[in-house]
Amino acid sequence: MDPGQGKKAVLNRSCRTNTSFLSFLCVYTIMKWALLSVWDKTGIVDLAQALIQHNFSIMSSGGTGTALAGAGIPFTEVSRYTGFPEMMDGRVKTLHPKVHGGLLGRRQIDDAIMAKYGINRIGLLVVNLYPFERMSRESLPLEKLIEYIDVGGPAMIRAAAKNFKDVAVVVDPSDYPEVVKTLSSNVGFSHEQRLIFAKKAFARTAAYDAAISNHLSNLDNTFPPILTLQFTNGRMLRYGENPHQQAAVYGTTGIAGAEPLQGKQMSYNNYLDVNAGTALLAEFEEPTAVIVKHNNPCGVSVGTDILEAYLSARDVDPVSAYGSVVSLNREVDKKLAEAIDSTFVEVVAAPSFTRDAVEAMRKKENMRVLILPERNTSDEVRTIDGGVLVQRTPAYQENWQVITDRDPTTDEMSALRIAWKVCKHTKSNTIIFADQKRTLGIGAGQMSRVDSAKIAIEKACAPLAGSAVASDAFLPFPDTLEVAAKAGATALVQPGGSIRDDEVIKAANRLNVAMVFTGVRYFRH
Numbered sequence: 001m002d003p004g005q006g007k008k009a010v011l012n013r014s015c016r017t018n019t020s021f022l023s024f025l026c027v028y029t030i031m032k033w034a035l036l037s038v039w040d041k042t043g044i045v046d047l048a049q050a051l052i053q054h055n056f057s058i059m060s061s062g063g064t065g066t067a068l069a070g071a072g073i074p075f076t077e078v079s080r081y082t083g084f085p086e087m088m089d090g091r092v093k094t095l096h097p098k099v100h101g102g103l104l105g106r107r108q109i110d111d112a113i114m115a116k117y118g119i120n121r122i123g124l125l126v127v128n129l130y131p132f133e134r135m136s137r138e139s140l141p142l143e144k145l146i147e148y149i150d151v152g153g154p155a156m157i158r159a160a161a162k163n164f165k166d167v168a169v170v171v172d173p174s175d176y177p178e179v180v181k182t183l184s185s186n187v188g189f190s191h192e193q194r195l196i197f198a199k200k201a202f203a204r205t206a207a208y209d210a211a212i213s214n215h216l217s218n219l220d221n222t223f224p225p226i227l228t229l230q231f232t233n234g235r236m237l238r239y240g241e242n243p244h245q246q247a248a249v250y251g252t253t254g255i256a257g258a259e260p261l262q263g264k265q266m267s268y269n270n271y272l273d274v275n276a277g278t279a280l281l282a283e284f285e286e287p288t289a290v291i292v293k294h295n296n297p298c299g300v301s302v303g304t305d306i307l308e309a310y311l312s313a314r315d316v317d318p319v320s321a322y323g324s325v326v327s328l329n330r331e332v333d334k335k336l337a338e339a340i341d342s343t344f345v346e347v348v349a350a351p352s353f354t355r356d357a358v359e360a361m362r363k364k365e366n367m368r369v370l371i372l373p374e375r376n377t378s379d380e381v382r383t384i385d386g387g388v389l390v391q392r393t394p395a396y397q398e399n400w401q402v403i404t405d406r407d408p409t410t411d412e413m414s415a416l417r418i419a420w421k422v423c424k425h426t427k428s429n430t431i432i433f434a435d436q437k438r439t440l441g442i443g444a445g446q447m448s449r450v451d452s453a454k455i456a457i458e459k460a461c462a463p464l465a466g467s468a469v470a471s472d473a474f475l476p477f478p479d480t481l482e483v484a485a486k487a488g489a490t491a492l493v494q495p496g497g498s499i500r501d502d503e504v505i506k507a508a509n510r511l512n513v514a515m516v517f518t519g520v521r522y523f524r525h
């Protein structure tokens, strides 16, 4: 029996063939055979009915046959055709030369050999595979999981797809309506159609094998020597980072799979900015707004409610908020929607929107409105010339160490936490000033850390007296700390680990700045 199918496969098979003596006499060339062997039985009965109406003879493996028999559809069991029973708990069902010969045989060239061995020409193959991808997420023991590796299905798909000149292969139930439409037209499958089906078929088996290969390779939680990546749902974008660049997005889940409720098509840069914004948003539990511009946050704030958080984040840097991407972790209501409408925003992403919020945002017809998808915690992959870099981030465990004479106060500690979270998602070198609710000044992406500090100070939305500062990497000299303290900062968080840590600690004590080492660096290139 197949994995998961239990006793369903044991049944009365007496009605399972309609091969009469007459039909047996039919010459192979006259009969149109379709082989159906599907894990997901959705739509298979309707499809089979259409095939019968259009004079196809159907051949089916065990469970698929059960579904057809239940609907009174005539078919021939594959096992009867091959003369071999399904065996080894379903590990061998369709793996037989009479099946593969029927799929691979070339019209005209192989007619004689097919006739000699009683091989039926199969003109249509309908297969979908054991759900390995889904089952691999269910933490089954390996010996159970491997039973979800489909062998016969991919073998048939590949055979039929190779012989697309003569065989149409359908691997996705969403293509059944097209098959029925073609049957009704009575012209048969065109060459183009068969080629499109074949491309889809090979993409399916490639994705299937990639999933198996990656799952097995990842069992010991290391990076495999061979990495296979496959993403489906490819969609052309209007252009890439700039109008002269072409681009597409791939993926069905997370940000990559998200489509806006309203507004223009998501652009390449929108995807990047929503990705950056939502990654930062995920650091916060309380109502939080994150405003991103060109992949860096330009305002982040928590609030007692999400409206307060948004207004406060926007006012950190209202000039940069123009044309930004807004990510929010609470439902958007009408009042908040109207506040967002009052600025030019490229994308607003939130877990949900009230009906009147959706209504209010219609006024901004170009603004993309996105329901925040579930976050995927997969490895980061970036292309470089000739290859890719892959990076995995372990779960964060705060292990801060106060290394100055003075401990941070409770308020300073809250501000340090906000600054540190924002630091992680801002391009290096970064210096973030924050209070207990929001970022006050952000200096990002500078080649010198002191310059980042100066920019953050210059851009500060409020006096920095009593603020906290975060640096993504250790301070190699006391200069950044001195600049920050002069601007009013009284607490600083940084990874630590410089050979001049002692000098920096001395400076902090002298300036009465409470300093914390995190032991973790947050470079972001």
Ligand SMILES: NC(=O)c1ncn([C@@H]2O[C@H](COP(=O)(O)O)[C@@H](O)[C@H]2O)c1NC=O
Pocket: 002, 036, 037, 038, 039, 040, 060, 061, 062, 063, 064, 065, 090, 091, 092, 093, 094, 095, 127, 128, 129, 130, 149, 150, 151, 152, 153, 154
């Ligand atoms: N072993 C085989 O010869 C074989 N042939 C087809 N299958 C798969 O068995 C499934 C259909 O089986 P059934 O009709 O018994 O429900 C399909 O997902 C098909 O891809 C097979 N199963 C696994 O490899």
